[in-house]
Amino acid sequence: MTSGVAPDFKAFLKQPEVQKAISNINPELRDRRRYKPSQCNVLTEAYTMLQKQEQYRFDIDPEAKKLLPKIIDKRVEKIVKATNPGSAFKYRYGKKRKIGIVFSGGPAPGGHNVISGLYDAVKKANPDSEIWGFLMGPDGIIENEAKHLTKDIIDYYRNLGGFSMIKTGRTKIDTQEKIELSKETCKALELDALVVVGGDDSNTNAAFLAQEMYDDGIQVIGVPKTIDGDVQAKDANGKVLCAMSFGFHTAARSFSAAVSNLCTDCSSDVKYWHICKVMGRSASHIALEIALQTHANITLIGEDIANYTDSAQVDQAEKDGKIDFRAYGITLRHLSRVLCNAIVRRAEAGKNYGVMVIPEGVLEFINEIQMLIIKLNTIIALHNRTHDDDFHTAFPTLESKFEQLRRITRRKTGAAGIWNQQDHDLFSDMPDFFQEGLLTERDSHGNFQFSLVKTEKVLMEMVKDYLKELADTGKYKQGISKAWFRKTLIRENIDPDLFGPVLFKNYADDMLVLKRAIISKKTFELALKKKKLIDKEGSVPASIEKVYNKTVPKFKTQTHFYGYDGRGNAPTRFDCIYTYNLGFTVFSLIANGATGVMAAIRNLEKEFSEWEPIGIPIAPLMSLEERKGKLELVLEKTLVDVNSNAFKVVETLREKWLAAQPGPDQFRKPGPIRFDGASEENRPLTLQLNGLESGCE
Numbered sequence: 001m002t003s004g005v006a007p008d009f010k011a012f013l014k015q016p017e018v019q020k021a022i023s024n025i026n027p028e029l030r031d032r033r034r035y036k037p038s039q040c041n042v043l044t045e046a047y048t049m050l051q052k053q054e055q056y057r058f059d060i061d062p063e064a065k066k067l068l069p070k071i072i073d074k075r076v077e078k079i080v081k082a083t084n085p086g087s088a089f090k091y092r093y094g095k096k097r098k099i100g101i102v103f104s105g106g107p108a109p110g111g112h113n114v115i116s117g118l119y120d121a122v123k124k125a126n127p128d129s130e131i132w133g134f135l136m137g138p139d140g141i142i143e144n145e146a147k148h149l150t151k152d153i154i155d156y157y158r159n160l161g162g163f164s165m166i167k168t169g170r171t172k173i174d175t176q177e178k179i180e181l182s183k184e185t186c187k188a189l190e191l192d193a194l195v196v197v198g199g200d201d202s203n204t205n206a207a208f209l210a211q212e213m214y215d216d217g218i219q220v221i222g223v224p225k226t227i228d229g230d231v232q233a234k235d236a237n238g239k240v241l242c243a244m245s246f247g248f249h250t251a252a253r254s255f256s257a258a259v260s261n262l263c264t265d266c267s268s269d270v271k272y273w274h275i276c277k278v279m280g281r282s283a284s285h286i287a288l289e290i291a292l293q294t295h296a297n298i299t300l301i302g303e304d305i306a307n308y309t310d311s312a313q314v315d316q317a318e319k320d321g322k323i324d325f326r327a328y329g330i331t332l333r334h335l336s337r338v339l340c341n342a343i344v345r346r347a348e349a350g351k352n353y354g355v356m357v358i359p360e361g362v363l364e365f366i367n368e369i370q371m372l373i374i375k376l377n378t379i380i381a382l383h384n385r386t387h388d389d390d391f392h393t394a395f396p397t398l399e400s401k402f403e404q405l406r407r408i409t410r411r412k413t414g415a416a417g418i419w420n421q422q423d424h425d426l427f428s429d430m431p432d433f434f435q436e437g438l439l440t441e442r443d444s445h446g447n448f449q450f451s452l453v454k455t456e457k458v459l460m461e462m463v464k465d466y467l468k469e470l471a472d473t474g475k476y477k478q479g480i481s482k483a484w485f486r487k488t489l490i491r492e493n494i495d496p497d498l499f500g501p502v503l504f505k506n507y508a509d510d511m512l513v514l515k516r517a518i519i520s521k522k523t524f525e526l527a528l529k530k531k532k533l534i535d536k537e538g539s540v541p542a543s544i545e546k547v548y549n550k551t552v553p554k555f556k557t558q559t560h561f562y563g564y565d566g567r568g569n570a571p572t573r574f575d576c577i578y579t580y581n582l583g584f585t586v587f588s589l590i591a592n593g594a595t596g597v598m599a600a601i602r603n604l605e606k607e608f609s610e611w612e613p614i615g616i617p618i619a620p621l622m623s624l625e626e627r628k629g630k631l632e633l634v635l636e637k638t639l640v641d642v643n644s645n646a647f648k649v650v651e652t653l654r655e656k657w658l659a660a661q662p663g664p665d666q667f668r669k670p671g672p673i674r675f676d677g678a679s680e681e682n683r684p685l686t687l688q689l690n691g692l693e694s695g696c697e
């Protein structure tokens with residue numbers, strides 16, 4: 001390799017066309033930075049105020065009342081125009097403020113626009129007010145690492161993806177010590193308000209910080225962020241207050257574009273099943289949206305799987321006068337059978353290819369796995385609480401962890417009641433990489449890290465094993481076209497109508513499937529010999545051999561993971577507008593003295609003109625949940641509702657999209673994310689469908 005750049009090449013690099021081609025600034029970037037998202041009418045007003053919405057009520061958890069007394073009685077408040085604001089109101093509204101903002105958890109497209117919306121609103125009310133961004137997530141608050149966000153910084157990131165402006169982190173402000181340090185930082189910086197942009201855990205932290213800093217007059221506002229789409233809010237009567245967190249649309253659309261391309265690819269070279277694991281730590285909202293966007297052949301929805309009941313097993317138990325708990329919830333083995341069934345049916349229809357979408361959190365919905373995860377979480381948490389070291393440091397290798405589990409099964413005290421021989425046997429039967437996956441370190445929130453487990457590999461290994469069993473027993477065969485069969489034989493002057501009925505179970509059809517008893521080349525030849533179509537010693541004609549080879553199914557897979565790529569995508573126009581308005585909503589809540597509330601936009605599922613900026617109190621949404629082996633007061637994640645329109649559509653069209661008959665597949669091509677133009681889509685399909693009157697009972 002030579003070093004340095006030749007003088008001629010230096011001159012080449014200086015040419016304007018070359019400079020333009022290699023610049024970091026491209027037309028898309030310029031367009032995005034220039035784009036001004038639309039604003040809800042009310043947010044364009046000079047002064048806004050909050051109007052209590054008494055029609056929404058909540059079933060309040062007694063623990064929330066006990067732990068968050070200063071913010072528990074807050075109501076949902078709608079942002080409305082302040083009519084005839086007096087001078088005291090105007091002074092309060094427009095007083096000089098210093099507001100801190102933090103990103104918490106995984107990046108989600110649109111975060112920068114929350115900041116730019118907040119910045120524009122703050123500056124509109126008082127040009128001397130300032131926004132400070134905490135660096136690297138909640139650690140920035142704890143360690144007082146913040147930077148003043150100036151116009152240049154804000155303008156640089158308008159409508160762009162990621163959280164690169166101030167970065168993010170997963171630290172949880174979940175101990176009194178961390179809360180105290182955060183309070184000290186907010187006081188030291190003389191903040192009027194702190195804005196926490198995060199998911200369920202981060203909004204939980206926001207509520208506790210609001211409670212803690214109430215008497216200091218430091219307001220805390222949450223913003224619903226996560227590509228997983230599981231930060232949503234309804235009141236006790238099921239009235240939707242926040243239909244979706246921001247970032248979901250962009251990530252799901254980005255994954256859909258990639259999955260759709262695979263649908264096109266597999267139906268072109270017709271030899272692969274593309275297995276697509278998609279992000280979504282627990283809830284399957286992303287997978288559901290991908291199903292609607294692409295009509296992939298198979299999409300698993302965790303919440304649907306959890307809902308599974310084996311009715312035959314229930315009936316049998318009833319007859320025996322018992323309750324069989326094992327009949328509720330699917331097992332890993334059963335799920336692999338369901339997948340095999342679909343693969344076999346498509347193969348019989350001549351389609352030895354397809355696209356399967358698996359949500360990364362699917363294992364959590366499988367009863368037996370869920371039990372193991374809960375038990376292992378508890379064992380790890382118990383160890384960490386009772387010893388001075390950490391479980392993963394104490395038992396660094398799989399072997400040592402396994403040995404510790406074995407010791408627990410033999411013990412009579414401590415974690416012994418949690419882990420029994422049956423658990424140990426189930427765990428021991430799992431492949432090494434899966435055992436390792438189940439024992440990986442939990443994240444800082446104590447969550448099991450599904451994105452680190454090869455969910456698709458676990459399932460595909462089981463699928464492959466069972467497909468082999470099905471092939472060996474004659475139940476898995478590749479269908480071939482009758483026209484092709486006839487043409488191939490006629491070319492060698494062989495009468496297809498003599499051979500066809502001997503070989504195929506359905507010679508009258510257009511797509512032919514070998515008879516069940518023909519399970520190998522040997523049995524294939526035997527069938528022909530028996531009917532004297534080939535003599536005992538004679539070799540099989542080349543065309544017949546070709547037919548046999550074509551009937552042997554081959555399950556070849558390509559696996560893909562869609563997660564970080566879509567999370568880093570530049571926001572869709574929907575997410576740009578949604579988040580910019582969230583930024584304005586945050587300011588209106590702060591200017592009107594709110595705290596312990598989450599900024600949200602009601603009616604996201606409707607036309608933009610109907611969007612309604614609101615503040616939702618966080619504390620009444622919280623309840624007790626098991627975390628790190630103990631009960632904690634948290635904001636609940638919203639899972640896919642299996643009675644929702646969106647899910648019912650997928651369920652109803654599942655068979656159609658599987659397309660297990662000869663003929664074309666039913667793929668939908670959403671195309672890449674468009675920021676502009678007539679084909680740009682204005683909101684997630686899940687929201688569009690859920691916003692319509694239901695056709696279900």
Ligand code: FBP
Nearest residue numbers: 105106199226227228279280281451
């Ligand atoms: P948030 O809920 O924090 O927004 O993160 C969501 C997510 O992208 C999940 O879909 C995924 O399981 C997880 O983050 C991955 O975590 P990490 O970034 O730590 O690998």
